[in-house]
Amino acid sequence: MKYFYSLCAAMLIFCTNSFGQITGKVLDGGDQSPVIGATIKNKSNVGTSSDATGSFTINVPAGTDLEFSFIGYETKTVKAANGMVVTLSPSSTSLSEVVISVGSRNSKRTLTDTPLPVDIVATKELTSTGQTTFDKALQYRVPSFNTVQTPVNDATSLLDPYEIRNMGPSRTLILINGKRKNMSSLLYTQTSPGRGETGADISAIPVDMIKRVEILRDGASAQYGSDAIAGVMNIILKDDANNGGVTLRSGITSKGDGEMYGVAINNGNSLGKDGFVNYTLDMSQSKLANRPGTVDAAGEAADFGANINDVKAFLAKYPDARNINGSPNTTAMKFAGNAGKKISATGEIYANFGYVYKKVNSFANFRTPYWRTLSSFPYLKDFFGDGTAASYQGYVPTFDGDLVDYNGTLGFKSSRNDWNTDVSFTTGGNEQTYTVTNSHNRNGTLNPDGTNKYKENSPIIFKPGGTRFTHNVGNIDINRRLNDKVGVAFGSEFRSENFTVIEGDLASYEDGGADSFAGNDPRNSGTFNRYNIGAYADVAVDFSDNFLINGTARLENYSDFGSAFVWKLSTRYKFADDKVTLRASASTGFKAPTLHQIYTQKAQYSFVPGQGIQVGGLVSNVSREARLLGLPSLKPEKSMNITMGVGLNPSKNLSITLDYYNIAVKDRIILSTEIGSTAAGNTKLDGVLKENNLSDLSFFVNGLNTRTAGIDFVSSYRKIAVGEGKLNVNLAGNYTMKNEREGAVNNPSIVASAGQSVVNGTQEALFFTSRPKFKAILGLDYQINKLGITLNNTLFGPTKFQQQGMSLDLYTEFKTKMVTDLGISFETTKNSTLQLNINNILNVLPEWSFKAHNAKGEALLKDAAALKNESNLITFNQRYSQMTYDGYHFSQLGTIFNLSWNFRF
Template sequence: MRSLHFLLFLALCALPGLTVAQTVTGTVTDLGEPIIGATISAGSVGTVTDVDGTFELNLREAGTYTLNATYIGYTTEMREFTLAAGQTETWDIALVSGATNLDELVVVGSRTAPRSSTTSPLPVDVFTSDDLTTTGQLTFDKALQYRVPSFNTVQTPVNDATSLLDPYEIRNMGPSRTLILINGKRKNMSALLYTQTSPGRGETGADISAIPTDAIKRVEILRDGASAQYGSDAIAGVMNIVLKDNAEDGSVTLRTGITSEGDGAQYGIALNNGTNIGETGFINYTIDLSKIELANRPGTVSAAGEAGDFGASIEDVQSFLNRYPDARNINGSPETTASKFVVNFGSDVSENTEFYGNASYVYKKVNSFANYRTPYWRTEADFPYLADFFPNGDNGQYIGYVPTFEGNLNDYAGTVGFLTQKDGWIADVSFTTGGNEQTYTVSNSHNRNGTLNPDGTFKYRENSPINFDPGGTRFTHNVGNIDITRRLSDRVGIAFGSEFRSENFTVIEGDLASYEDGGADSFSGNDPRNSGTFNRYNFGGYADAAFDFTDDFLVNATVRLENYSDFGNAFVYKVSSRYKFADDKVTLRASFSTGFKAPSLHQIYTQKAQYQFVPGQGIQVGGLVSNASREARLLGLPALEPEKSTNFTAGIGLRPSSDLSITIDYYNIKVEDRLILSTEIGATDAGNTALDELLTANNLSDLSFFVNGLDTRTAGIDFVSNYRGLRFNDRSLVINLSGNYTLQNERIGDIKNPDIVASAGQSVANPTQEALFFTSRPRFKGILGLDYDWDKFGVSVNNTLFGPTEFRQQGLAAGLYTTFETKLVTDLSLIYRATEQFSLQFNANNIFNVLPEWSFKSESPAGEALLNDAAALQNQSNLITFNQRYSRMTYDGYHFSQLGTILTFSATLRF
């Protein structure tokens, strides 16, 4: 700890004072049309042009500067400026097509001065706001899905709270191993813990879907481990979202859309605007309001499967399904309403001090549904009062009911800070706060428990409410940062700093009827015994140095020490290097790092009963045991430890001509003591163990818990290329080809089963769990984009190839597994710029209406026999699709939209 205190002392001593900013402003155009994302730089200071081609570059000191204006596929423009203190100059630039220059300045990857994406020793992707909006996707995470090959996100069917926030991941590593930054500062995690059998199971991540695309200036994605630079959660990489800082211009965009089947209508309006604060400050704000209607894609339910599962007569089942072939199930894309607000601001407050900050608030409401309770599932004979509760038939008769699941999400974040500079030292001092709260409502349900009151009446059943408040969860954090950098010479740069972070996780208790005696049918509320607020804090420090031994050879090294209040110390380091030769046409780069991921408070303290789909058994109630609970001690469960990782990356960058650039990067990530949510552990054959007693006492079919259960290795290749050599009418056809291929994603060694699980002959990671971790993501993914602009028109065709996935659903017969087939999804975007201020955009996403398709595969003679037995295979299909309710995607979810073609239209007015 003394070393950390010493770093903090140095950071405080180095706080200096600063100079008034000198500014160069202007626009960058090509034949009169604005160029978005062009880089304007002076040494290590730079900026990129906004949506209308404008830029503002602030320089810290008076003096003479050589400015460079660069953009991929264009010649570089240079101009020298001599600026007095506080002086502002204008430079309007007309770039000429013909050269490829990838020197876009990026912040992530090193704590020293920013470098370009090609001179950085690490693989970094940069995407502008325009890159995201041309996808036609309504949310930020879905836009990234069709821009970044190593990024995947899925929308899961009927998984309760998961409908509020879709899981995402980089390089198949889960949502919790990618650190999200806003303007370089850590964003708060979501309150949601994924506990269902879906991608991201057992993890949590930041809600990136809550960030409005119109507020984003650019996105930097570091595809490399970065725990040494940024701390926990950066094992797979870092995503830095840079907010717009334009003070002069604004825009308003109206959006609408619908699926080709006539549902899922979407409406939205987004306003982005900026203004000056005094002579040296700015404020930029975004308001985004949107709504997406329900899109329903149920399957045709199997009568034989239903009769077998629910013990009903085939005649009763067939009679119901003749009227309602989909068993009135509702699954697909839920109704979602969102309000998003973002503000970014900054100002020079003295000659040597700049004040900056940003804030955001998001409210999201999602209305989704549980599985429909058919009249042969919840029968009137067993529950006579249901006829009065749910008279849903045409003549007021009971024909079942569908419980609703309504989620309310509130997410906020804010940062304030001071940036100072003196004698070459730059100090950045900031405070960040943020939080995410998710609360739920269950309606159109009942508590069916038969507990009697003292007077002999039922406490619930016919006396049950039909609306329930099951509670929810909340996560908040407060983060303080001090970061200090200095270029000691043209060859050496250093950085050091510290971070203090406190975190709070709250389980919000539900009302009594929502959890007592089984609680609401479909979703049980939080018991007060499992509720409360849990917290921890950590303190960390780092030191970073970059050595440019020559203009071509660079070495960067970082060390970090963290101390957590609940599990102690973590020490990690990183070394990276880059070497250029052949007149900068070839660049070699590599890095090696160690990393860690602390167990989240969600993973340590979540304990609840939850409804879950168990193939062949229908909906069951299982228990999730907190690792810090009394029950965990009775079971002898070990305390959670941080994950530890090693990450090796090596790559090559090629620029054989001015029109072609290629980068290829290999990565290899080993994670030890990987944190997982165990599979469902059931009763033992003996029936007399502590495990059996716990299940019986709590009326549970099974239980699960968190454990450091696996060591894993993930390896693959990322490929990115750009070509502008095809020219028509003095304009280039831009071809972008990128891809990700997974070479290895597997467990190393044996599963680490606690004694109580091993002695029961069970495992914390069964084939279903391991498939979720290792094979349920696309084995490869490729993106081919074609972009061409002429006069007032622009066209973009984007093709995304989703590779095959494999899954082994729980309960599937031995020798069988399922495979989602390789599919190519094509998106079309058309833009018409009617005037300089007004433009129209039309998108046809998944224009050829490609839908997910899966099939059974065999891995043994027993599997081959099943493939040749149509009746047996139909039973297996019913098993994993809940009798065909989820025939398109099974319970694993899917890897692109099951909604088919989606048409969207937008109109943008700039002012």
């Protein structure tokens, strides 16, 4: 704490300057109510914002021109004077003044002028959720956005998969201030949504650094290149030069675990006359929250060939078989900044950066004494006991992950003779390394003298290695309004990518490696590189104030698979005094196979229903094994995206949008299901499995054509008078009309000839039905004087799974559930606010049940013993009874209490 107080003092001294202090209020020009959160700044970007009473303080000389702005109001410039009262007039449309930078490479447009569907999420909306990370906050604010926490952690505990419109994490492009963010080095290989893909680590971005988020719900490969098939998320960082604060956070679950502590410091300062810097330091820790199930003895005995009495005796003492699953212990330090400075009348330099260190401590499945027995491994009583047989009660391997993620951009903008030029360089990277403890290498490699190299001579701490991804990106973007009707833009991007598989220590991988998580073999490790260069051209024609057409074309060339050409055409028409907007777009897109998908090869532990944990192999697409099997090289996915929508602004405080989307993806890249040996046992496939001592193998392949269609609905009704306060109502939803495979599975010949397929019912469920069929959010925000109350209701529609190993006559369905979050904030002083959030206040938990595909399934539903066996298969004998083994889309932790206190400098 001494360090913390010193740091706060240093920040306060740093932000102090010699300007005079101006105080005032910002009021609504109609009813004279306070405007909360209005931005006040001078031409040098020295700024602040109004509090819950509309009051503000800013350090500038009297007479300075101050610009006042807020969503839904006309921007106003007034000369600074102490005690000033500024009234803002509501704009004709509630969001017309929000200038967005995503959706077109041409000149920026206001939200109601864009021909594309864009969500704007402000910082206040994110913090009001009470969620501790950016991705979880979006989950409860954006209906088309979903994220999932997998119950079996391992490397996935470092980064949860997320997606827009059920399209997987790799098909949403993440930008920071309009520049591409680096991907994570983690490849999801668990049987969970996002399997076989990777995405950017958006949880690494401190919420206190975010000004707003722009989410383009439309294909945008023509504007931005690969990965933008489902849409684009542009994270705009704060740019206040004289506005900051400290936020203290704490939280706990209703079960008394999962304690969370955090502190975030955000501050700004001017850089000379025409510049600013804003920065945030965020430090937090979340402790373990454990939600194990009650394990079934009969299922255990059958899986492990154990004596039922031994199993019952152990479970009598430990009903959960000492399993630990839920939310792992996570410690994080995040640092981010944003800066800009004019260097001439026509030019400015800008920069932003981010750095995060995250450490996660999680656990593998507990190895019970009837699973890892003393009869097979007599030395375990010495490793995990006091040397006596009675002291050995099994062991649980721990999994520690260390993550470092960084990004930075340096650029120069100029505006000369109406030509706007932006030149930038962006770098970024993500590294994840692992440590396995409390484990052993149980395999029988022999030393030259005939003794065991491992087993009783095994270490119990292993370094399995990890992965690293880096990229360097150069951008040149130029645009100009040729006249009041026509605008043009063009530009180019060069990107170099590196993916590294970091080898583990010898004991972690040799002859099966560490029990629970095998390390990276040097033969599968190394650094792999590629580069690409792209160029685009964009033309926007405003035929009138109401009618717009925008066209974009892009050519991209990759060093490893060649070229891709994509295009986009969008239009918008407004009428009825801008109260009605019609919009539509059509575009082609592509997604390049990631280096992770091309080069990852490893042995991995996975749960096989009825067999427990088995070792399978993931075969690199360019490996010797891939050539032996005749696996085809990966090629890019191609897509066709159509969007049509309508926007309504019946009054200044009411806005409604409705958009239909239809996304067809050809040659979708998937991680195949586990391919096992054939009945004959004499094929090349069988040879590869035997040679590598694997139970099965999987690989990446362009295996599917898919189509996803649905509807997005977003509405907002602001400033409804309720008593002495004002109520804002937000209702939004996403409904999936179609999400399915089109045509046959594209099976490689080696798989087809073995009578198998790269896609089974489990895979199809993960791709198409494991996300909510629909999702809706009803948010109520009420402000009365210094008190603010938010009530957020998130409805998660049904999801369907076909879990691996269960009867093909059955499937599981998670029921529709509504999660209710309550937030209460109170302005304790002029500069401080106390906020209490009770998330999932009604303690709603996932519920699932078996459903029948056919008549045989109906018969199974009436057989209690058969159903119990099926349930054991998909929950690892009830270890994961609440979630099954595949994860789910809202918290398994129940009610969570969060308390925060914010002090503004």
